[in-house]
Amino acid sequence: MTPLPGGAGVVGLDHVVLGARELERGRRDLADAGFSPSGGGVHVGKGTANELVRLSTGYLEILTVVDPSEALAYGGSRKQVVDFLEAVPSGLLGYALEVADIAETREALAGRGVSTSGPHSMTRIQPDGRRIGWRTALIDDRQWLTPHPFLIQWDDVDRWGASTDRHPNGVTRVSSVTVASADLAASREVYTALGADVVDSGQHEMTLTLADLTIRVQHPRGHARASVGLLSVSFAVEDPADGEFLPGRLVDWLGSGQRAD
Template sequence: MPLTLDHVVIAVADLDRAFADYAALGFTVIRGGEHQNGITHNVLVVMQDGSYLELIAFKRPDPRNRWSEVYHRAGEGFLDHALLPGAIEADVAAAQARGLDIADPVPGGRHRPDGARLDWKTARAPGSDVPFLCGDVTPRALRVQEGDVRRHANGVTGIARLTVAVRDIEASRARYAALLGTSADAPIRDAEVAGTPARTAMLPLGGGTTVTLASPVGAEGALARALAERGEGPFAVVFRTARAAGDLDVGLSHGARLSVVGPEE
């Protein structure tokens, strides 16, 4: 079964402010709770396609954590992205057999505000150009809630495209393909990303989401700045919506580059 996009992680300074701002953008926002490490807590925006945004805040720095290092150095904005495995142990073993340097799964979890405990396992490669895997131990519906929380006033139904900033397009394409179990020869094309020249490769995920790996040509422009400031990882998210397309207010999105495309695109 093809791996699907599970969630995109966005660092915010104040969780209550982020909750209010994403609600002002037309999203239904829900409280996620506190992680077992006691250092981070989150709120979520869950979409009809099963993917979600995780808005995460740090109660204190965690020197051992890359997310903490990026946030405390570069501020609010994208941190990471995760894929949903079919069976995490088997998917990790398969990726390792294909040559990807990815660690064995480790346990994690959090407590929801209603007292429910969620447990999962994650597996990560050393570089942030490829996503981590997040596989549920408790039922996924506890972590990724269903029902009316997936309906949004702005009409957003899911994530159509995710752009990931990378330094070496060929190397990242090969690493991503090893994770997905797909061909490593996706065409590399010249394109404009955020108005600046880049080399790109498009990789389809399950569920209809497309990941575009993008490496800047030169040291100027938003893509190059993002790499310099935040390192490799998510650069932009494009949502599907049944309504009008356009960019979302980057101030309200806390540094995350978000936009929407209409149903015909």
């Protein structure tokens, strides 16, 4: 786990989060789209639970609410999930970057004028009873429906056990994300503080790279989807000739539904 040079201790993309009212349906949708789910668990004291898909780099997470009262009592990001899934049955919530040391990253970002909250401690109980722990920091104190990633540092290195990172659809990793931001200049400051390089910039959109991830930031004007936040996700596959459209429900979640890279 080596941070990128010249950044704020960022290692790379950690995961993309999709919200779903019905976790079991989410599992079926993943399997129908050619993924091999890895299992998940319950977030202790937060009122939420998940299902994960391990990739060769990073992973996908389906997040659901299992105890609305507990999630609302916890507030913050958990309340945002409750509100989101009351409004829509499923959709993209956000994404995370892994960092080597969350305290050092927060300090580095503060030096660049980027505000963060945290660290927020989290625990998940796996189906086999193991407890997995991590800490997060939220840029501008918002985890979901924001143009910026949240940050995560894992307390446990081996959290996957025997789960596979190989899938019938050939997907190996997330290759790009597209987000909508009402303030492109502010988003540029956030992403460059995280260590991203600007490769193209215009009046209404810009493209950045961070490790092997391409980040497209667009003004929400003209988008039928949510005004700000994660709009779509693209994947890399082992053999581009074997890439397929992600079918049905998962296309709705992932936004554009474009062919894997």
